[in-house]
Structures are given as structure tokens and as C-alpha cells.
Amino acid sequence: MDYQTEIADLRRELERASYEYYVQDAPTMSDYDYDHKLRRLEELEAAHPETVTPDSPTQRVGGKALESFTQVEHKVPLESLQDVFDFDELRAFDQRVRSVVNDPSYVVEPKVDGLSVALEYVDGLFVRGATRGDGRVGEDVTENLRTIRSIPLRIPDAPAQFIVRGEVFMPKKVFHALNEERERRGEALFANPRNAAAGSLRQLDPRIAASRKLDILVFNVQWAEGETFRTHLDTLDYLSAKGFKVIPHVSCSTVEQVTEQIAKIGDSREGYQFDIDGAVVKVNDLDQRRQLGSTAKFPRWAAAYKYPPEVKPSKLLDIVVQVGRTGVLTPRAVLEPVRLAGTTVTSATLHNQDFITEKDIRIGDTVLVRKAGEIIPEVLSVVPDLRPEGAQPYVLPTLCPVCGAPVEREEDGAHVRCTGAECPAQLLRNLAHFASRDAMDIEGLGIAVVENLVGAGLVKTPGDLYFLKEEDVAGLDRMGKKSAQNLLAAIEKSKGQDLSRLIYAFGIRQVGQKAGKILAARFHTLEALENASLEELTAVDDVGEITARSILEWMSSPQSKHLMARLREAGVNMTAAEQGSDQRFQGMTFVLTGGLEQFTREQASEMIEARGGKSSGSVSKKTTYVVAGEGAGSKLRKAQELGIPVLSEGEFLALME
The missing domain is CATH 1.10.287.610 (Helix hairpin bin)
Structure with missing residues (x-):
């Protein structure tokens, strides 16, 4: 062959x-x-x-990461729908339709809570996809839509120009797995699947969008050159025959059948793999749609029924405090079981101390509960008349309920956080961060291996990594002798990392990669940093008082001292590398933008910093040079507006030499 x-x-x-x-x-x-x-x-x-x-x-x-999204003017506007909130309003909609056309029939579909997009095909080939935007102008997200496996990249026997509309969503199962992964990494959680889908589809790097496992349901033919259809059902059958994943739908001949179908969708919404925020009712006959027309905002032939959120009372039995993987203390309400939106709710988040104080929530209270966005149970308010005698105002503990370390409230927020460097609740996140590429760069120590080590009780602090034995690691699931040898070799190699990486690896609040490099360059040894005063720390460029106090508190913690002692015992390097003699870029700031062919941005940043310069993510009047690769966008334009010199890759390399 x-x-x-x-x-x-x-x-x-x-x-x-x-x-x-x-x-x-x-x-x-x-x-x-x-x-x-x-x-x-x-x-x-x-x-x-x-x-x-x-x-x-x-x-x-998809292709390379984009600098920004370009705008797309829709050939056919992507209209929004008029909302109705009860069956009386739905019957009024039916009466308005019947005042214009005779004997209308309807199609009822679940209203997917996602992001509306238009998919454009030319001669059967998918050429462009755009978000709804304001209905007339959206954003070109073609490369991200290519990553959605249920979107056909080519369709058979297609019209010369063919545009369909659908709703991109994140399946519930994927959403929960994504949030679990983000929690392990200490990243902010998505509030709901819709926000997750929208954020994923608007990623400038298609590889990130691909990892999010988005899906789509199509529900409308926007344009089909040379094709004619009689009904909406005909268009859905046509879309299905062309290989699209089509929205579930039911045909109804009367408004009473419509209300019955809406009630069925509401009762079964927990069974859908996607979130819904209502049901859509559409006139089936396309000629009747043309007779009905549209207002300035909505089509007159369709309506979106919005389900009212269920609110029910429940007794607050207790308040328990959970410590997340980033150390944040989160109070949760333990509730008498109550049925909401198809599931039994026994707990709800209380967010933080401010939330509890503002609503005056006390153990023993009767509270009103609902599901926010039909997903997350939340406490709306207290029923004061049902408060038991002697109920006391609730205050979060001053010591971590997991490790006993003091807790502190963020100066710029409402969160209360455990300060323990070896807190078991934060162990997975701390270990993953400690081993990450920009920290100690321990190859092969990903989150799955970290979970394996912690689950086996082999590691209780980052310092324990350096005392692992080959036979213990080899005995873990999916490891074996060779994998254990490779992991231990990577751990051993990490002992020689520069002090700047170790400081960043500690995960001190407010101390990022850049601050780690600045502190290492200023203090040279971990011991000197450990003994630095507030005045010495705030005298360092880019280290403010909040960061300085965060460093002092971390260094003085007994758990931190134990960790540092453990690392010293293991022979981990605690000294900064000597500065190179070439400091030609001292005081200069570079900004890297666009696709770079001869080196990565990380490599370019290292070359700049090795010569005394700094790299930044944004262009300002203080920028010395902008290095522009292929597809450079807004940063390049801003540099040109400010008159900042722009270098090609070749010019940048010449400057390095």
C-alpha cells in the first residue's frame, strides 16, 4: 500500500x-x-x-498561540431569546404567535448553559468559527473550536457556503475533574461549567482549549446556500445526517404539550451531561417564522423558559472548617437533608468570616437554601424567628484545625489562611509546587506521583523527598525499579538548584519566581535571608512591606524551620550562583511577544537575566526593548505608539553576542 x-x-x-x-x-x-x-x-x-x-x-x-482574537461580522445575526418565567407568560407568547399565524406547532429543546457559536463551512470544509459576541460581531475562535472532537472538520455533500449555530459546553463530569485538578494545583476554581467553557474557548493557546475537553450541540442552520427547508425539524434532521451532534428536541402541537415537555426537562435536568438554564420553545414551520419576524432584540417565533430556583428551609446542624490545598480555611454548613433541583443537599459553603458575619449565621439556625446556577448549594439567609435560644455568633478558629499552626487573614481579602509550611492539608499542592519546572524542577514528579507518595505515607514534607529509598518508591503502583531510579536521580539532581529556585519553591505568599531571583541576588544565602530584618527586606527593589512581612512570618514559623533544617540535612544547595561578569543589560527591561522560532520565551528570559536585565509581560514607558516574533499583536502596537525600539529575533541574538 x-x-x-x-x-x-x-x-x-x-x-x-x-x-x-x-x-x-x-x-x-x-x-x-x-x-x-x-x-x-x-x-x-x-x-x-x-x-x-x-x-x-x-x-x-490547532496552531500556535494567538496574540489576540480578531473580530468576525456574522453573515446571519445570532439573535438572543426573550425570557418567560412562568406558564402564564408562555401562554401569552402562544397567543401572540396565534394572532399572526394559524395552528402553529412547536419544538421544545433544553437550553444549554454554554457559549453560543457560529460554525462556517466552505465547500464542506470547516474554515471559521466565531463566538456570538453582541449577535452581529463576535470573535474568531477557529483554532480552539477545531479541538472539539464533535465538530466535523469536513462534511459530505455540503452547500458551497454553510453556517450552523451551536452551544459549546463543558460536560459536568469534565468540569468536576477540572476543578479537582485546579484545586490540587492551588489555582482558582471555576464557578460553574459555563464559566469554564467560556474561559476555555477564549484561551489564546489552543493546546489549553484542547485539554479542557469541550463539547457542542448544534441547534440551527443559519445559512445553507442552495438548500430549502420547510420546518425546523427538517433542519435538525439535515444537521444530524451531516454528522453534527444535534440538540435533544421534542415536537409539540399545543401549548399545553409544550408546558408538559418543559416540566419533564426540568424534572430530568440532573440526568443531562450538560448544564441547562431553561428550555427553548420555537415555532416549527419556517414560513410561519418569516411571517412573525423579529423585534429589534428578539425573534417573535421563539421564547426561553427560565426555571425558577428552588428555595427551601433547612436547619443548620453544625459549621465545619475545611483547609484547602492553598491553606485557605473554608467554613461549610452541615444541613438537615433537603431536596433541591433533583438532588439531596446536606451541606453548603459559607465562603468566609465576612459572609457569616454579614448574614449573622449561627449553629442551630433555620436557613433558606438554594442551588446557585442549579449547581452549588448556597445559604441565602437566616429565618430569625426560628433561631433557638442561646445561639452564639460564629467565629473562625485562630489555629489551623489540621496542623495547629496560626492562621492569618489576608490584608487584601476576606480569606483566612493557615501559615504552616508542612500542613498536611496543603501537602499535595506544596509538593507539586516544590517540584515544578520553575521551582526545583524535579522531572517525573507530577501530581499523580505526588499523590502516590503521599498516599503511601512516604512523604509528609518536601524535605522527605530527599530521603526516599529506591525499594520504597519501586513498590508503588505504576512505578517499578527503573522509574524509581529515574525519579531519585531527578531528586538528587535538584539539590544543586540555585537559591532563587529554592526560595520560590517554598511557596511563600507574595514571593513569586521574580522575587525569588531578586532575594537570592541580594542576600546570597538562605541563612542571610532567614535572619533579615523588615527594614532590610523592604530596602530590596520590588519588595514591599506586605511581601516583607509574609517572608518574616514564613521564616519564623516552626514548621518552616523544620523544613529548612531537613533540606540542610539532605545537602540541598542554599547559596545563590555568582553573578556573571557580563551585566550589560543592568537596569534594562525587555518584553517578548509573538511566536519565537529560534528559542522559547523562557530561554530568552534566562539570557536576558544572565546579563543583568529583566523581562516583563507588559509594555510601558519603562520598557527598553520589545522582541517581536511572528504574529505579534497588541504589545507590538503599543511599543510602536510609545516609540520603544522593536527587535527581530536576529537583532536580539546579535545583542546577546
């Missing part, structure tokens, strides 16, 4: 497998076979780059 035939066969098999898995939810090819075939296709396309086409399954990850 020649390579062209093999490539065509592989693409056909992979496209079919993706359709069965992501659209029909009925896979016939195993993940192993799919991955094996995809790798073979990647190898063939790498050997014959002239064969790569935009609709190849290998192109799902």
Missing part, C-alpha cells in the same frame, strides 16, 4: 471513530487502537508534509 492510500484510509477510520465516540456515544474502536492509528498518521504526515490538510484528525490541537 502506498503512503497516500494509507493516509486516506487512516483518516477515514479515525473520522468514523471520532463520530461514533463523540457524536453517537457508541464507540466501536478502542482507545488503544485509536491512539495507535493516530500516531501512525502523524508519522506519515511528518514524512510527507505536503499531504497535511486542514481537516486531518492530526490538526485537532
